Amino acid sequence: MKEFKEKILKDGIALNEEVLKVDSFVNHGVDPELMQKIGKHFADKYKDKGITKVITIESSGISPSIFTALYLGVDLIVLRKSPTRVLSDNIIQTTIVSFTKGVEFQLTMNKDYITKDDKVLIIDDFLAKGEAATGAIRLIERQGAKVVAIGILIEKSFQQGSQMLKDLGYEVYSLARIKRLKQGSIEFEE
Ligand code: 5GP
Numbered sequence: 057m058k059e060f061k062e063k064i065l066k067d068g069i070a071l072n073e074e075v076l077k078v079d080s081f082v083n084h085g086v087d088p089e090l091m092q093k094i095g096k097h098f099a100d101k102y103k104d105k106g107i108t109k110v111i112t113i114e115s116s117g118i119s120p121s122i123f124t125a126l127y128l129g130v131d132l133i134v135l136r137k138s139p140t141r142v143l144s145d146n147i148i149q150t151t152i153v154s155f156t157k158g159v160e161f162q163l164t165m166n167k168d169y170i171t172k173d174d175k176v177l178i179i180d181d182f183l184a185k186g187e188a189a190t191g192a193i194r195l196i197e198r199q200g201a202k203v204v205a206i207g208i209l210i211e212k213s214f215q216q217g218s219q220m221l222k223d224l225g226y227e228v229y230s231l232a233r234i235k236r237l238k239q240g241s242i243e244f245e246e
């Protein structure tokens with residue numbers, strides 16, 4: 057997606073060879089018009105695939121995926137990174153390791169919201185080693201539902217997540233694929 061890549065080049069900051077900071081428009085400050093366009097882009101791509109639910113992981117996946125769900129006319133389910141006092145019954149969990157924090161946490165879903173008949177589009181902000189996406193897939197498939205595709209805003213192709221998911225047979229569709237990061241420089245795949 058050309059506009060998104062231009063925004064990344066303009067406002068993204070490569071902190072080092074591993075981490076891209078997009079705090080001003082994705083992770084902290086959120087550009088609502090851009091998120092709406094991104095959400096619509098995913099919805100247009102998957103509108104004929106019979107998607108019944110969009111699933112994301114709190115918190116940065118929420119803003120683009122809410123638009124995707126809106127344009128597809130389906131519900132959005134947000135996987136939580138820890139149970140809360142209100143989200144404590146009827147839950148299933150799986151352990152994943154946070155890329156940015158380096159700590160384990162329990163990815164949590166309420167069983168009532170996904171059933172075996174669901175066809176799911178997963179949306180997340182980044183794909184690095186694939187921990188978040190594979191955790192979401194485990195929870196969705198534990199319910200007997202089908203993962204149709206994984207939509208990613210920024211894929212860091214030099215980390216193993218994307219290839220691993222493709223090797224497992226999942227469709228990964230990324231709006232921006234980064235080949236290399238160096239402090240102060242961002243290089244996209246062709
Ligand atoms: P993975 O689980 O694929 O290893 O990492 C994906 C998750 O880690 C995303 O949900 C995102 O929150 C975070 N993440 C991974 N790489 C980056 C990065 O370069 N920048 C930021 N801001 N978040 C990242």
